[in-house]
Amino acid sequence: MAYNLLKGKKGIIFGALNEQSIAWKVAQRAVQEGAEIVLSNAPIALRMGELNKLAEECNAPVIGADVTNNDDLVNLFTKTQEHFNGGVDFILHSIGMSVNVRKSIHYTENNYDFTHKGFDISALSLHRVLATAMKMDAINEWGSVVALSYIAAQRVFPDYNDMADNKAYLESIARNFGYQYGVKKKVRVNTVSQSPTRTTAGSGVKGFDGFINYAEKMSPLGNADADQCADYCVSLFSDMTRMVTMQNLFHDGGFSFTGVTQAVIEQMEK
Numbered sequence: 001m002a003y004n005l006l007k008g009k010k011g012i013i014f015g016a017l018n019e020q021s022i023a024w025k026v027a028q029r030a031v032q033e034g035a036e037i038v039l040s041n042a043p044i045a046l047r048m049g050e051l052n053k054l055a056e057e058c059n060a061p062v063i064g065a066d067v068t069n070n071d072d073l074v075n076l077f078t079k080t081q082e083h084f085n086g087g088v089d090f091i092l093h094s095i096g097m098s099v100n101v102r103k104s105i106h107y108t109e110n111n112y113d114f115t116h117k118g119f120d121i122s123a124l125s126l127h128r129v130l131a132t133a134m135k136m137d138a139i140n141e142w143g144s145v146v147a148l149s150y151i152a153a154q155r156v157f158p159d160y161n162d163m164a165d166n167k168a169y170l171e172s173i174a175r176n177f178g179y180q181y182g183v184k185k186k187v188r189v190n191t192v193s194q195s196p197t198r199t200t201a202g203s204g205v206k207g208f209d210g211f212i213n214y215a216e217k218m219s220p221l222g223n224a225d226a227d228q229c230a231d232y233c234v235s236l237f238s239d240m241t242r243m244v245t246m247q248n249l250f251h252d253g254g255f256s257f258t259g260v261t262q263a264v265i266e267q268m269e270k
C-alpha cells in the first residue's frame, strides 16, 4: 500500500548491492511513495551489474562513488544536483564493511590497517557524505538523512568484532553532525538500529544463524525484516517526522528493551 508520503521528494540511496540489501528495499519503497532517486554504490559493486535491475525498475540513474573518496562524493553530488536541477530531500547511508570480519580475525587480534579501512567505509563515510553535502549545499531545508546501525554500538555482541566500534562512532556522528546541520539548515540526521537481517553484509558475521534466531526469540514482535526497515526509513524521510533528529532509533521488534522472554527461558530449561 502506498500513501504518497514522499511525493515530490528527491533522494540518494547508498548501498543497494542485491535484492537482499536493506537499501534495495528502501529504494523500491521510496519510489512507491512517490520519490525520485539516484542510486549510488562503490565502483566494485557496480561492476557486479545487479544494481542495473533496480535502476531500471526505479527509473533511477546510477552514480558510482567510493564513500572513502572525497572526489567521488563531490562528483556524485554534482551529478545529482544536475539530474534533479537542485538539491535532495533525503539520503540513505546503508554502508558497512569490516575486513577483520571478512577475514575472521578475532577482535583482540585486529589488524589495524583493516580496522582503519572498515572505520573509513562504515563510520567516517557518514561524516564525509554530510560534510560534502553541506559544502555543496546539496540537501534541501528539512531534509532527512538516515544511516543504518546495529545494537552492538551499545551492547557487546562478541562476533560483531570491530563493526561494533564503527557503529558506536557512526551514531555519534549522527548526533554531532545532526546538531550542526540542524542549526545551519534544519536538516535532520538519525540512525536506525535494525534487527539482524539476512543480507550479504549481515551473513558475513560469524555465527549469524545463531545470532538471528536468538534475536527472534528475544524480541516480543520478532525480528524486523528488510521490508519493514524500508517502511520505517520512508517514514523518517517523510514530513511526518520533521522534528526527529540526532537520534538512534531502534527498529528491532522490542529486542533492545527486553531482558528475557518466555521463549528464551523455555530454551534454557531444556
Ligand SMILES: NC(=O)c1ccc[n+]([C@@H]2O[C@H](COP(=O)([O-])OP(=O)(O)OC[C@H]3O[C@@H](n4cnc5c(N)ncnc54)[C@H](O)[C@@H]3O)[C@@H](O)[C@H]2O)c1
Pocket (backbone or CB within 6 Å): 014, 015, 016, 017, 018, 020, 021, 022, 023, 041, 042, 045, 065, 066, 067, 068, 093, 094, 095, 096, 097, 121, 148, 149, 150, 193, 194, 195, 196, 197, 198, 199, 200, 201, 202, 203
Ligand atoms: N544485515 C544486518 O543484519 C544489519 C543489521 C543492522 C544494521 N545493518 C546495516 O545495514 C547497512 C546495509 O547493510 P546490508 O545488511 O543491507 O548489507 P549489504 O551488503 O547489502 O550492504 C552493504 C553495502 O555497503 C556497500 N559498500 C561497501 N564498501 C563501500 C564503499 N567503499 N563505498 C560505497 N559503498 C560501499 C556495499 O557495496 C553494499 O552495497 C550496513 O550499514 C549494515 O551494517 C545490517
